[in-house]
Amino acid sequence: MQHSFFKTIKNSVKHWYIPLIIGILLILLGFYTISTPVASFLALTILFSWSFIISGLLEIVFAVQNKDEIEGWGWYLAGGILYTLFGALLFANPAMSAMTLTFVIGFYIMFRSIQLMAFSFDLKQYGSKNWGWITVWAVLGLIFSFILLWNPAFAGLSLVIWVALAIISIGFSACFLAFQLKGIKNKTADMSEEWKQKFQHLKDEFYQQRKG
Template sequence: MSFVDPEASAFGDLAKKVWYWPVIRGVLAIILGILAFAAPLTTVVTIAIVVGIWFIIDGIVAIVDAIRQRGSGGMAFHIIVGIVDLVFGLLLLFWPGKTLLVFVYLAGIWAIVLGVLEIIASIRSRKQNSGWIWGLAVGAIAIIFGIVVAVHPGFSLVTMTWIIGIFAVVFGIFWIIFGFMIRSAGKKASAGQLP
């Protein structure tokens, strides 16, 4: 008779329910990135609306994902990340007519805040989550992006769009990998293969 670890079994069940949320976030981010490369936006208003909608969707997905993972490490931080995304998205939707400089600084501030929160959440959940290093990497990339934007705010609109596109694609790839890592870890946990 084989012994089933209740913690491993619970993790396996949770992983089955949540692994696709990071994948959804990743796919949405990659779509935004592809759009940024395929059709560089010509006005601050347009880019603000498109990016604002994406941040609102990503924020909602992040909050839902965090709530579905309640009881695991870092839930509060993931909810904060989702709220930051929502607030930033709403600011862009309802304040789109401002200058490129304001938008650039908002993007930089958002990226730095998101990066710091992502790193904190990843470090806090490292014992429960074998893929925590991916969250750490996403956080570091977000901070670097935010610093670059803050130091060089005079980018042209097209260049800024491409930078957002690169960031969105990299962010999306990390989230997709992270989602499949959760799925794999959940299958191993269900099969009793995790230590």
Template sequence: MTDAPAANPEKLVDSLLQTSFVWLLIRGILAVIFGVIMFLPAFGAAVLAVFVAITIGVWLLFDGVASIVIAMRQRKSGVRGWGWTLAGGVVSLLAGLVAVIFPAATGALVGLFVLWALAFGLILRGVLELGSRGSGWGTWFGILHVLFGIVLTVAIIWSPGSALLALVWIAGVYGIAFGGVMIFIAFQMRKLRKEAA
């Protein structure tokens, strides 16, 4: 017995192109909206920080409650190490409460963590590229990674608020650029579909 897509590859391609168009278009539009929101004065950064903090907080609350319930069941069943599960649940619950009660501060801390991780990652990647046996572009990219990592580190230390704002703007530019590319690709897929018909 043959399956339908193998029996009619034109229909499969047409279906894939139509599905790709719709989802790529939706993805592109959402990315552009996200990017534009990041450029709204203070609104973008504040909304993003609060949204991320509340989302993480709610997840931590549910995770904490679930871990505590699991720990109690482990204790009842005589499972060793249930105390660690309980401790993890309590920590998750407390962290979730802090994130939900103080979302702006939590969002700022998460943003700073992302910045530090980015700076460390850039420097590490640069050092690894410089340490590789290759030469040419890899060496130049390694130098650039290290330099950008150092500049970002200095910016975080010198003015963390400005560094966070720059991160928001970079996310905005990325969202608009990524969204624009997705929308362009979506319409290219649609054009291909029409040409194939």
């Protein structure tokens, strides 16, 4: 079955910087969480809710804008909707307990980590360099999410540190994804139309032979 991160070499990914914005937002959120470990859970819940809503909406925009360029744009759209719902859930229940907050954040980080790992493997198939860094940070995020979900009864400083490390991990993974998309976009833009057609023709022949 033919599968490629990009539907065609003729199209170039749009708004590659959106994952970068999301990544920077998450990294800043993580470091802020570490720097204010004594902040109330009410304040953290409100902060997380707005961050998740903003990142989710940005991801929805990225998915819609790239529906003709990225094969798996639907996963990005689904992820954006899911993350927006996570944020809305936190916003609607700002007084939730620490355990419930940990569960919500843990699932958010787990889903985003899995999504980033999937995209890193797609980038590997496309021949992108440094795709492994996306995987490394996503795996770290996945590990931290399992820790949060496995023992949501963490209290005080321990909970804050684990949450912050998890968010920072997926933030770095999103940043690496953005730079890989930028690199592919630049390569595509530098190719002449003739070379794009030749490349696409060779790729189609390759997949036809694999099917045969």
